[in-house]
Amino acid sequence: MRYLSKGFAAAALAGLLMAPAPLAAQDNAEQPAVTTGFWLTTPYPELTIPPGETESVTLTLRNEKLPPQRASIEVAGVPEEWKWALKGGGNEVSAAMVSMDSTERLTLELTPPGDAELATHQIEVRARTGSGTVTLPLAVRISDDAPEAGGLELEPELPALRGTARSTFSYKVKVANDTPEEGLFNLAADVPPGFRTRFKKGYGSDEITGLPIGASATETVTVEVVPPRATAAGRYPVGFTVSGNGQTATAELSLEVTGEPAVQIVGPQERLSGEAQAGKETSFTFTLFNTGSAPAKDIELSATPPTGWNVDFEPKLVDQIAPNASDKVAVKITPSERAIAGDYMVAVRAAGGPVSEEVQFRTTVRTSTLWGIAGLGVIAAAVLVLGGAVMRYGRR
Structure with missing residues (x-):
């Protein structure tokens, strides 16, 4: 009995000593992990290019929790007969400075010749920093039956409106940037002479002439058309054009002016x-x-x-x-x-x-x-009476 009691006490003591360990491990697991590093990515690492055409590949450099990093960019594996350019901010670059917790975007333009071999090419993009090198492999396939690249799409909510010459015709148009690259797009309208137009973003009140749209994103533009007050009754065409990043799209709208008298x-x-x-x-x-x-x-x-x-x-x-x-x-x-x-x-x-x-x-x-003549007559009569009275009583 004494032996069993000692063994039981020893087991209980060991359990008490070991009990806090799982609790400490659980507390450490609840703390969020801190991500630190430098990355080079692209939304589409595999792509198809028709011979003789240029394709733009969006490259993203991300610095997470590191001091500012200077990254030298190298591109390897591009066939000699191809043309290529690395651009940032509209200019050709070979390096980029990425601040802490920031992102920089570059564009790699690839143009195979018109007689390029129909094959898949392995291209590698490298970003060298003071602490190491990150690589991004790309698979570029040359094919005659490549699907058409996305572009701009305009979708008017109501393409035809009716009102009087005093009305403001307001169209809501969705502008879809179906490309892998964000850009600034210019807005323009083709209207009859004397008509005035203005553009606004979404349902806002500020007038704009251009609109930034992210890659594969959609924005809504309000197109307002104001006809002259003397516009004759009839139907008038309105053309709305969006252009940018080498893309152009047009939406055909119309307005009908109903007659109004004034x-x-x-x-x-x-x-x-x-x-x-x-x-x-x-x-x-x-x-x-x-x-x-x-x-x-x-x-x-x-x-x-x-x-x-x-x-x-x-x-x-x-x-x-x-x-x-x-x-x-x-x-x-x-x-x-x-x-x-x-x-x-x-x-x-x-x-x-x-x-x-x-x-x-x-x-x-x-x-x-006649009233004036009558007044003069009254005045003349009064003068005669007064004069007669003076002459009559003045002699006495």
Whole structure:
């Protein structure tokens, strides 16, 4: 019994000493691993090139948690009759400086001759730094039946819109860069003379002329077209073109302008003023111009004169005015008999359907000359009476 008790105690002591070890190991496993290093990668390490054509291979240098690295780039395995160039920032380069936790992108352009052998070539790209060399193997196959390289694709949401000459026609177009290389793409539009265009990114409000799009990425562009106010009713073509990185794509859009009347009121002799006499009717000839792109129909005329005044129209209702045509209306204004001399404003309106136009006509009132003669008579009579009284009572 004593032997068993000692053995049991020894086992229990050993278990207590060993128990913390798994816990410590578990704590260490929960700590995230820190990745450090320098890499050279490409999205497509195997590619096909038709003879005589140029293919661009995107190379990515990544520095993770290391001091700034200067990488000298070497390309091996390119056949002698091929043309190739290593570019960065649009210029030919042979080295790149990659800062800590940064990425630099280079482009390797490969151009086999037109009579290149239909075979697969092994090409190796090396990046030498002060701490070592990283390599990237490429398999380049020359084939006549190579699939066409991706390009630009434009997909309008609504390619045809309708509105009036006062409308802003807004198109949403998806621009897909189906190439392995990001780039800056220029935006342009082909519209009829006098039409204005502007471009915006997505649903933003800032106007742009170009748009950066990543490799195999898609962006949305808003194309706004504003026609002149005097645009005639009809359908008009709109061409939207995106170009960049040697690629060009065009989307054919269209807009339909529906007619809209626009009436302008012009006073006599192109003035909005005239003279009238208190208590008497005076006729003024007004002109209604339809400057819109559709007939103006059932135009009713009305006025708001001062209290006690009367305004009549001949005619009061204009049946129709064709686009770019005009019609004359007699506006008959009768000031109040009690109106004193001075300037008065008469509001003249033309309304019907979508048309609503108003002008202020200044009417200068002149009082009748009979009132002046009567006033002079009263004054003369008063003078005679006063003179007679002086002569009669002055003798006493």
